[in-house]
Amino acid sequence: MLTLLDKLWSRHTVHQEPDGGPTLLYIDLHLVHEVTSPQAFEGLRLTGRQVRRPDRTWATLDHNVPTADRHLPIADPIAAQQVDALIANCKAFGIPLYDLHAPQQGIVHIVGPEQGLTQPGLTVVCGDSHTSTHGAFGAYAIGIGTTEVEHVLATQTIWLDKPRAMEIRVDGRLGYGVTAKDLVLGIIGRIGTAGARGHAIEYTGTAIRALDMEGRMTVCNMSIEAGGRAGMIAPDDTTFAYLEGRPHAPRGRAWTQAVDQWRQLPTDPGAHYDTTVVMDAAAIAPQVTWGTNPGHVVPVGARVPDPQDETAERALAYMDLCAGTAIEDIALDRVFIGSCTNSRLSDLRAAAAIARGQRVHPRVRAMVVPGSGLIKAAAEREGLDEVFRAAGFEWREAGCSMCLGMNPDILQPGERCASTSNRNFEGRQGSGGRTHLCSPAMAAAAAIAGHFVDVRALARTPESAS
Amino acid sequence: MEAFNRHAGLVLPLDRANVDTDQIIPKQFLKRIDRTGFGPFLFYDWARRPEFVLNQPQFAGASILLARANFGCGSSREHAPWALMDRGFRALVAPSYADIFYGNCFQNGLLPVRLTEAEVEELFRRAAEHEGYRLTVDLGACTVTDDFGFSASFEVEPHRREALLDGLDDIGRTMAHASAIAAYEAAHQA
Numbered sequence: 001m002l003t004l005l006d007k008l009w010s011r012h013t014v015h016q017e018p019d020g021g022p023t024l025l026y027i028d029l030h031l032v033h034e035v036t037s038p039q040a041f042e043g044l045r046l047t048g049r050q051v052r053r054p055d056r057t058w059a060t061l062d063h064n065v066p067t068a069d070r071h072l073p074i075a076d077p078i079a080a081q082q083v084d085a086l087i088a089n090c091k092a093f094g095i096p097l098y099d100l101h102a103p104q105q106g107i108v109h110i111v112g113p114e115q116g117l118t119q120p121g122l123t124v125v126c127g128d129s130h131t132s133t134h135g136a137f138g139a140y141a142i143g144i145g146t147t148e149v150e151h152v153l154a155t156q157t158i159w160l161d162k163p164r165a166m167e168i169r170v171d172g173r174l175g176y177g178v179t180a181k182d183l184v185l186g187i188i189g190r191i192g193t194a195g196a197r198g199h200a201i202e203y204t205g206t207a208i209r210a211l212d213m214e215g216r217m218t219v220c221n222m223s224i225e226a227g228g229r230a231g232m233i234a235p236d237d238t239t240f241a242y243l244e245g246r247p248h249a250p251r252g253r254a255w256t257q258a259v260d261q262w263r264q265l266p267t268d269p270g271a272h273y274d275t276t277v278v279m280d281a282a283a284i285a286p287q288v289t290w291g292t293n294p295g296h297v298v299p300v301g302a303r304v305p306d307p308q309d310e311t312a313e314r315a316l317a318y319m320d321l322c323a324g325t326a327i328e329d330i331a332l333d334r335v336f337i338g339s340c341t342n343s344r345l346s347d348l349r350a351a352a353a354i355a356r357g358q359r360v361h362p363r364v365r366a367m368v369v370p371g372s373g374l375i376k377a378a379a380e381r382e383g384l385d386e387v388f389r390a391a392g393f394e395w396r397e398a399g400c401s402m403c404l405g406m407n408p409d410i411l412q413p414g415e416r417c418a419s420t421s422n423r424n425f426e427g428r429q430g431s432g433g434r435t436h437l438c439s440p441a442m443a444a445a446a447a448i449a450g451h452f453v454d455v456r457a458l459a460r461t462p463e464s465a466s
Numbered sequence: 467m468e469a470f471n472r473h474a475g476l477v478l479p480l481d482r483a484n485v486d487t488d489q490i491i492p493k494q495f496l497k498r499i500d501r502t503g504f505g506p507f508l509f510y511d512w513a514r515r516p517e518f519v520l521n522q523p524q525f526a527g528a529s530i531l532l533a534r535a536n537f538g539c540g541s542s543r544e545h546a547p548w549a550l551m552d553r554g555f556r557a558l559v560a561p562s563y564a565d566i567f568y569g570n571c572f573q574n575g576l577l578p579v580r581l582t583e584a585e586v587e588e589l590f591r592r593a594a595e596h597e598g599y600r601l602t603v604d605l606g607a608c609t610v611t612d613d614f615g616f617s618a619s620f621e622v623e624p625h626r627r628e629a630l631l632d633g634l635d636d637i638g639r640t641m642a643h644a645s646a647i648a649a650y651e652a653a654h655q656a
Contacts, residue, residue: 014650015643021625024643026650036543038499049637052647064497078497085499129542129566143566145544146501147573147636155640157647161623163565193484194536197565227539229565293484293539311483404541406493425488425540427511 001271004234005165005200008140008265012123014157022159028122029139030152032059032095033108034086035406036127040150041089052156054094058117059086061100062107064406067369067396070100079407093153106372106398109133109340113217114372116246120235120262125152130340130422132223136216137243138235138265140200143224163229164274166199170207172281177456179350180215181342181420181439183207184222185287189297191277196228199275202267203233207281213242214344221341222422225294234266288327288452289424289437291315296424300327300442300454318426319434320414328452330436331363334417335447336429337393337440338369339403342420347440348379351420352387354444354455360392361450367394367409369401393447405430418446468575469633473556474602475529479593480519485533486540487567491549504545505552530601532589533560537578538567547574557603559610561586572626575633579603579610585618592616605631 002010015024030053037059044051051057064079074080083100090097098105104115109130112118118134124141125131127149134141144158152158168187188195201223203216211219216233223231233239240259243249250258285299292315298305306323307313316323321330337343337351348370360366368388370376376398379385385395402409403421411417411433420443424435438446441455495507512518519525531550537560538546547570550558557577571578581589592612593599602611605627611617629636640647 015646017625019624022623024640024646026647026654035496039501039544042499047637076497082497082499127542127544129540143542145542145547145566145570145573147544147570151636151640154637155644155647156651157640157643159625159636159640193539194562194564197536197562224540224566227536227564293486309483310481314482404488404493406496423486423488423540425486427492428488431492431494431511 001268003165003267003271003273004138004202004232004265005140006271008121008123009162011121012140022161024157025123025160027125027152027156027158028056029112029117029124030057031108031112031124031126031131032057032149033062033126033128034082035063036146037089037149038082038085039146040153041093043150044153049154051093051095051153056156057095057153058112059090059095059097060105060108060111061086061098063400063404065100065399066407067399067401067409070397103373103377106375107340107343107400109221110343110371110375113137113213114246114374116243116249119243119249120239121265125158129224130221132228132231133217133221133340135220135223135230135232136213137239138232138262140230140232142230163200164198166196166201166228167273167276168201168203168279169205169276170203170279170281171205172207173210174207174281174284175456177441178284178286179439179441180211180218182284182287183281184219185289185294185297185437186284187279188222188226188294189287190279191226193225193293193295194227196223196226199228200230200232201226201228202273203231208233209236212346213238214346217344218341222294225422235262286439286442286455288442290319290321290327292318292424292426294422294424294437297437298327300452302327328454331416331451332418332446333364333415334411335364335366335443336369336402336417336419336421337367337443338371338401339421340371340400341422342440343369343371343375345375345378347420348375348384351440351444352384354441354458355391355393355448356387358391358448360447363450364447366392366447367396367402369396370398372398391448402429404428418443418452467573467633467635470556470575470577470605470630472602472604472606473529474600475556476525476527477530477532477593477599477601478519478525478528479590480531480533481590483534484536484539487538487543487546488540490538490546491543496543496545501548502552504549508549508553524597527554529554530557530559530603531555532586532593533558534586535561535583537563539564542566544570544573547571547576551576559586559589559601572630573636575630577603577605577630579620581610581618581620588616
């Protein structure tokens with residue numbers, strides 16, 4: 001009786017060192033972006049090595065690219081140099097690249113699934129911690145460092161110690177207005193930012209099964225914020241329906257054969273997990289973070305808690321918040337809807353449903369950054385851009401943007417932001433900036449009210465109830 | 467990669483838990499395309515305060531960083547160990563590290579030592595008590611010792627220990643398995 005992790009691991013083992021040593025694991029898909037790859041390509045050059053499988057390597061520009069005025073050269077010369085380096089490296093080593101002019105360009109963890117590159121049963125790596133996103137398809141997907149990027153480029157393998165298996169089972173139904181983002185923030189609030197360290201998480205239970213693929217990606221995306229090495233969800237009909245017909249998905253007979261194989265991947269009944277955590281979906285409310293790590297999180301109806309340790313005390317000081325303040329009384333300067341966590345079409349629809357016919361609060365500057373050029377185009381076909389613009393949101397080009405603020409989209413010191421991204425670390429969105437993580441609907445509602453509000457209290461519309 | 471065998475050095479006590487890699491090296495410094503030159507930006511935002519421990523003259527030249535649990539969480543940026551090494555750090559001592567950061571350290575000859583919470587607490591106490599407090603980290607013996615009778619042993623994965631003792635990088639080791647990789651690809655029609 002094997003877990004999904006066991007099956008993925010054994011199917012990709014090239015070599016196993018004896019006595020509990022590491023495994024040399026084959027990598028099926030290597031995703032590359034501009035920030036963590038230049039030193040790896042330089043390493044190849046210095047040693048005269050080639051990219052072993054350029055056909056299994058895909059690159060996109062996302063982290064430091066501007067999200068406005070794409071027709072102009074990149075203003076920051078150091079960012080431009082990094083972008084140019086990736087373009088040159090992809091050309092030199094024969095790696096396909098979605099550059100700034102490609103309609104598919106976008107955040108690496110959005111693009112892989114969107115193009116059908118990410119498939120069940122694969123091993124996926126990228127020099128980015130949010131690679132855990134791809135686990136939503138029943139892949140083993142992990143973030144790696146730049147030296148490991150070089151190793152995978154050269155050998156298409158990586159040395160890994162097998163993590164322990166953690167099951168996070170969420171049964172029941174998420175309530176109205178409660179999303180995958182709230183679910184995963186609730187999980188992190190429960191187990192903490194190191195709760196899954198050394199483990200690969202497998203999310204199971206009826207509430208996980210009920211999520212669409214975009215919601216599943218949101219959950220797996222934030223596994224790293226719970227300290228997990230990976231986050232996975234076993235593939236099912238929802239997975240197959242999402243994948244079928246995508247540009248790189250198998251077709252015809254190959255598709256049927258692939259689906260037959262993928263159906264063998266789910267964890268066998270009775271297989272052993274090293275740790276199991278059980279949660280009730282119905283007990284989860286919309287979540288908002290109050291501190292400086294994603295574990296500092298409470299339901300929107302709650303108050304900023306009394307600090308339990310020095311980390312929490314420092315967090316309150318950094319966030320300029322007092323214990324006992326109602327979350328709904330926290331006033332905001334900025335709103336960011338985007339990132340590899342929440343910039344897919346369903347996220348934009350949920351935010352637009354709240355924004356429709358409303359106006360952004362006069363104090364607030366709000367921006368929407370689609371995860372990819374294709375999402376942007378799809379949203380525009382539905383008129384979502386017009387909904388956002390009419391409400392006073394900025395509608396921008398695809399990229400990581402203010403999730404990490406490597407490009408010009410940053411918070412100013414002291415600014416307070418409701419953000420659909422994944423990290424509320426000190427200075428993450430800009431030095432001195434203060435980040436509150438929440439769902440797209442909650443962020444849109446906060447943009448209009450100028451402070452956090454419980455989206456469940458807003459009138460139901462057919463769109464927002466979907 | 468620089469080999470690591472035994473290192474004795476001044477201790478920098480950073481009494482914080484959950485130090486994330488965004489703090490170790492903020493994003494605005496990740497645009498460089500080299501592995502070097504990140505040291506001046508280590509703990510950039512915290513270091514803007516004069517009272518921050520890294521700015522205190524008695525810790526100038528420190529090469530062993532003492533910290534609390536879950537050090538290096540968050541982003542996978544290898545710029546974090548690059549910045550620490552560029553600033554002169556050769557070893558870290560903490561109760562635990564985030565997984566990706568832990569692996570990245572070994573790739574660069576930076577030794578992340580795991581001691582128990584109680585041992586780390588004792589080291590913080592001693593670092594506060596003795597000016598110029600030094601530790602010796604011995605990877606051969608897997609011990610951390612000081613001049614005042616402290617001695618603790620630590621565990622490290624045997625393959626990581628051997629690679630660090632020898633200063634070997636992984637690609638060389640992997641190339642010894644080139645035929646196994648080719649066989650895997652052939653068997654999986656990859």
